[in-house]
Amino acid sequence: MELNWKVNTLLGTIAFLLTYFFSITNNIWQTSILRAxxxxxxxxxxxxxxxxxxxxxxxxxxxxxxxxxHEQFTEDVLEQAQEELLGELNNEDILFQQIPLHSLHKGEDRSS
Incomplete structure (x- = not known):
């Protein structure tokens, strides 16, 4: 916080001096000081x-x-988790056997 008032004081002092020196040529010194x-x-x-x-x-x-x-980190984590899950699924031997639909119903006639 100390730097804030020092910078503002420096800025104000520069404005004071410039205003005074530009004003003194056209005004009396009291007016120049007041404007500065x-x-x-x-x-x-x-x-x-x-x-x-x-x-x-x-x-x-x-x-x-x-x-x-945060969004980028979340996306990266989700992508990494998805890749790991897909890698695990690809590594496992998943057996999928196609079963005809009519054999699931054991040949029952479902006409109502």
Missing amino acids: IFGFLFFFLIGYILRFILSQMNVKKLENNSNLI
Whole structure:
């Protein structure tokens, strides 16, 4: 948190100096100082607002990345499990015997 106010103070100081030096050529020194103070306050506050907006965008980006990583991990795990299951099924000798349908009913006549 210490870095936040230092960066904002630096940004405000730069705005103060630039505003003062550009304003002093056309105004008296009191007006130039007043405008420079307003410039400092404006840029100091804008620094916090921009930092907040960027942090919110970063949080959303991290959430999206987290969801994407979770989905990719889930897909990978499912694919791996499916491959293992298919491998086990292929390795086993599964006997399948075709049985005619009429032999299942033992030749019964099902006409109603």
